[in-house]
Amino acid sequence: MKLIISEIPIEGLNLDTSIVCESESIISPVNIHLRIDKADTEISIKGDFSARLRLQCSRCLNEFEKEDYIHVDVVYHPLTEIATVEKHEIKIDELNTDFYSGDELDISALIKEQIELNIPMKPLCDELCKGICPGCGADLNFQVCSCPKQKIDPRFAELSKLLK
Numbered sequence: 001m002k003l004i005i006s007e008i009p010i011e012g013l014n015l016d017t018s019i020v021c022e023s024e025s026i027i028s029p030v031n032i033h034l035r036i037d038k039a040d041t042e043i044s045i046k047g048d049f050s051a052r053l054r055l056q057c058s059r060c061l062n063e064f065e066k067e068d069y070i071h072v073d074v075v076y077h078p079l080t081e082i083a084t085v086e087k088h089e090i091k092i093d094e095l096n097t098d099f100y101s102g103d104e105l106d107i108s109a110l111i112k113e114q115i116e117l118n119i120p121m122k123p124l125c126d127e128l129c130k131g132i133c134p135g136c137g138a139d140l141n142f143q144v145c146s147c148p149k150q151k152i153d154p155r156f157a158e159l160s161k162l163l164k
Contacts (some may be wrong), residue, residue: 003036003105005043005101012037021112025119027065028052034072036066043076043105051115058122060132060139070118074110076100 001019018029020027034047038164050069057064079101098110130140135147 001107003107005103005105008036009040019108021108023112025053026051027054041078046073049111055123057125057129059129060141062125064125068118070114072114074098
């Protein structure tokens with residue numbers, strides 16, 4: 001979804017729509033509720049969006065679906081401004097800054113980026129997921145494996161008493 005910068009009115013723009021993002025993990029249209037404001041060449045985008053995601057649990061390896069709600073607050077500056085800024089350490093309020101070139105701004109790229117950044121590094125189908133048995137590969141959420149219990153090294157036998 002492309003936004004034509006010159007067509008953004010002075011009073012701003014409210015954008016309530018749904019778009020389809022091409023991604024393996026995004027399985028539903030993304031519902032968007034954004035406020036877009038323009039001040040001279042600076043464009044501010046604030047709002048929320050939600051999407052249904054298909055992820056793979058990092059413990060049991062089963063696929064699961066999750067509804068994700070994301071808040072976005074980004075300020076865009078023209079790419080030409082970056083050449084006039086002296087090198088400096090980025091401050092915390094500059095982390096939500098991005099750049100655009102030309103008269104178009106690709107909103108779908110921003111949304112896809114934010115969704116993918118919001119996906120956990122190790123997604124879990126459930127906080128109490130037991131995972132899979134490292135010996136036989138059984139899904140411990142649905143069955144008990146028949147693997148023999150691990151023998152304790154005799155040097156650490158005394159430490160096992162602490163667990164009782």
